[in-house]
Amino acid sequence: MSLMKKMESKMFEEKVGKFLDRYGKVKVLSEVNLDENNRILPYIVENEDQKFAVFAFHWKKSIGTNTIIRTEHKLEDMNCDGAIIIGNRFSQNSYDMVSSSNKRGNKRIFLIKMEEMNEILKI
Numbered sequence: 001m002s003l004m005k006k007m008e009s010k011m012f013e014e015k016v017g018k019f020l021d022r023y024g025k026v027k028v029l030s031e032v033n034l035d036e037n038n039r040i041l042p043y044i045v046e047n048e049d050q051k052f053a054v055f056a057f058h059w060k061k062s063i064g065t066n067t068i069i070r071t072e073h074k075l076e077d078m079n080c081d082g083a084i085i086i087g088n089r090f091s092q093n094s095y096d097m098v099s100s101s102n103k104r105g106n107k108r109i110f111l112i113k114m115e116e117m118n119e120i121l122k123i
Contacts, residue, residue: 012114015121016043016054025046026044027043028042029044042054042055044078052080052110053083054084055085056086056087057087057088063085064090064094067085068085068094072109075107084109085112086113087112
């Protein structure tokens with residue numbers, strides 16, 4: 001990875017951490033291996049009531065259904081109430097899949113676009 005990409009990734013990781021601090025105690029899961037998809041290390045954010053796994057993707061392409069399916073599989077092993085996925089864009093199919101999954105009462109998944117995260121942070 002080039003120095004520029006490492007710097008961008010580090011800045012993105014810091015933004016995600018700052019964003020998550022607003023919602024509870026944040027823990028970076030450093031023991032989890034990074035996958036080939038240029039994803040930053042997953043987080044856990046929790047408060048007294050709930051615990052969510054957070055997956056942040058630092059890429060320009062749209063996040064599709066394969067990523068949603070992989071996240072659902074990882075959630076099964078993580079003992080969390082749901083997941084938050086942060087990315088640049090999401091495909092319409094991924095929104096539809098998450099909506100359907102949330103209606104079935106499975107663990108909740110929230111999709112947050114980077115621009116929404118930045119707006120909340122007032123960046």
